Amino acid sequence: MPSDDSFAELLSAIQSNSQRHLDDLVEWLRIPSVSSDSSKVGEVHRAGHWVLEKFQAAGIEARMIETEGHPFVFAQTPAVEGAPVVLVYGHYDVQPAEPLADWITGPFEPTIRDGNLYARGATDDKGQALTHVQSVCEWLASGKSLPLQIKFLIEGEEEVGSANLERLLPELADELACDCVVISDSGQYADGQPAITYGLRGIATYELSVKGPSQDLHSGSFGGAVMNPAIALCKMLSSVVDADGVIQIPGYYDRVQPLAETEREQWKQLPQTDEKFAAGIGVKELFGEKGYTTDERRWARPTFDINGLTSGHQGEGVKTIIPALAGAKLSFRLVPNQDPKELTQQLHDHFTANTPPGVTWTLVEDHVAPGMLANFDTPFVEAANVAIEAAFGARPVLIREGGSIPIVTRFQEVLDCDCLLLGWGLSDDNAHSPNEKFRVTDFHRGIEASARLWHEIAKRAQ
Numbered sequence: 138m139p140s141d142d143s144f145a146e147l148l149s150a151i152q153s154n155s156q157r158h159l160d161d162l163v164e165w166l167r168i169p170s171v172s173s174d175s176s177k178v179g180e181v182h183r184a185g186h187w188v189l190e191k192f193q194a195a196g197i198e199a200r201m202i203e204t205e206g207h208p209f210v211f212a213q214t215p216a217v218e219g220a221p222v223v224l225v226y227g228h229y230d231v232q233p234a235e236p237l238a239d240w241i242t243g244p245f246e247p248t249i250r251d252g253n254l255y256a257r258g259a260t261d262d263k264g265q266a267l268t269h270v271q272s273v274c275e276w277l278a279s280g281k282s283l284p285l286q287i288k289f290l291i292e293g294e295e296e297v298g299s300a301n302l303e304r305l306l307p308e309l310a311d312e313l314a315c316d317c318v319v320i321s322d323s324g325q326y327a328d329g330q331p332a333i334t335y336g337l338r339g340i341a342t343y344e345l346s347v348k349g350p351s352q353d354l355h356s357g358s359f360g361g362a363v364m365n366p367a368i369a370l371c372k373m374l375s376s377v378v379d380a381d382g383v384i385q386i387p388g389y390y391d392r393v394q395p396l397a398e399t400e401r402e403q404w405k406q407l408p409q410t411d412e413k414f415a416a417g418i419g420v421k422e423l424f425g426e427k428g429y430t431t432d433e434r435r436w437a438r439p440t441f442d443i444n445g446l447t448s449g450h451q452g453e454g455v456k457t458i459i460p461a462l463a464g465a466k467l468s469f470r471l472v473p474n475q476d477p478k479e480l481t482q483q484l485h486d487h488f489t490a491n492t493p494p495g496v497t498w499t500l501v502e503d504h505v506a507p508g509m510l511a512n513f514d515t516p517f518v519e520a521a522n523v524a525i526e527a528a529f530g531a532r533p534v535l536i537r538e539g540g541s542i543p544i545v546t547r548f549q550e551v552l553d554c555d556c557l558l559l560g561w562g563l564s565d566d567n568a569h570s571p572n573e574k575f576r577v578t579d580f581h582r583g584i585e586a587s588a589r590l591w592h593e594i595a596k597r598a599q
């Protein structure tokens with residue numbers, strides 16, 4: 138355990154090396170590790186190797202764990218007798234960068250503007266994951282031994298559902314054994330208001346393909362004689378949710394727990410207004426399920442979305458056809474207790490009951506993961522409160538978030554550990570969107586908070 142003096146030395150070393158920390162991130166962000174793109178397998182691999190080499194250069198024991206898909210990077214510092222073990226989880230894969238024309242500078246040409254670093258993966262998740270890597274490298278470079286054991290699992294398939302990690306987790310359980318998983322892959326509540334996240338929504342994604350005639354038809358000669366698959370698709374999709382944002386699939390809400398009044402009260406105290414939230418995303422008004430606040434809808438109510446739609450003529454000008462095919466990519470956000478597998482059956486039955494005549498369809502399930510709730514009455518949360526307050530200048534608030542990290546509930550079950558979600562991102566960081574960014578100061582504060590966290594956790598375990 139370092140004295141406060143030597144801890145101050147570590148903090149000043151972190152400050153003096155801040156340019157190098159940023160340069161490292163820029164290098165990592167240049168690698169287009171889009172996990173869903175089969176033409177980028179080599180790049181995804183290269184991004185994994187980049188972090189592997191970073192660990193090895195710092196003298197940290199690290200190796201690649203190969204899978205049927207993209208490999209995981211596993212690293213660990215030496216065990217410390219009597220001290221807790223934490224596992225840092227993160228991902229080096231990123232979402233596709235399209236639409237490319239909307240980027241001010243190229244998604245894989247990291248660029249700083251107005252104190253923000255712009256690139257695909259800047260906040261989700263290379264920038265956030267790297268804060269923990271840098272903090273541990275700094276601890277070791279300072280010549281001090283870490284006061285606890287830190288393991289890292291940085292994977293390459295989070296953005297495509299983590300199926301290989303889910304499959305391999307039981308086999309890896311001994312190696313990954315820990316008291317707490319630490320994840321920085323979420324956000325602060327608002328600018329100036331850091332947060333600790335104790336809940337995430339789950340997810341179920343599908344592809345619905347509707348088929349009509351054997352080929353596209355002239356809409357003059359055939360309009361009125363056949364069902365148009367694009368219209369059929371629209372009707373099927375609109376049957377899923379009503380005008381008040383309530384999902385119409387029979388049984389969909391059966392397992393949804395009502396929100397606790399205490400939780401609702403706490404969230405109402407949070408410093409965000411609908412007006413500010415709406416302005417930040419460029420809409421005049423917000424929309425969601427009636428009877429709930431924006432945060433309640435985003436964090437603790439299940440939802441339905443269309444993520445992509447395709448049918449008919451997409452090129453310039455008019456082409457009067459009845460398309461042969463129509464397709465949609467769908468996602469549902471789930472809350473804890475809802476079973477994604479059960480939803481697949483319910484959705485299938487719902488579409489069967491709502492299919493217009495004259496078309497056939499297929500429904501393919503893609504990624505599914507349940508929602509997560511973590512215990513927030515733990516020494517890890519206390520340690521994080523202190524570490525974050527010192528680095529970000531404000532005490533974190535406890536929140537839930539609406540996004541999904543598919544593997545987290547499996548960590549809780551298989552590793553039987555606590556879970557600490559410390560997000561350094563901001564809600565206007567444009568994750569999954571054009572012009573994704575990470576604020577440079579948040580990157581540096583994240584490194585400082587991480588370095589302090591190891592110190593604070595070890596202190597509480599003495």
Ligand code: BES
Pocket residue numbers: 261262295296297298322323324337340504538539540541542543
């Ligand atoms: N980092 C996000 C998850 C997240 C987003 C947590 C916002 C908290 C707030 C993660 O990389 C992600 O995007 N997950 C996907 C999972 C899906 C592709 C299976 C998601 O939520 O859409």
Ligand code: MN
Pocket residue numbers: 228261262295322
């Ligand atoms: Mn992420």
Ligand code: MN
Pocket residue numbers: 232261296568569
């Ligand atoms: Mn993501």
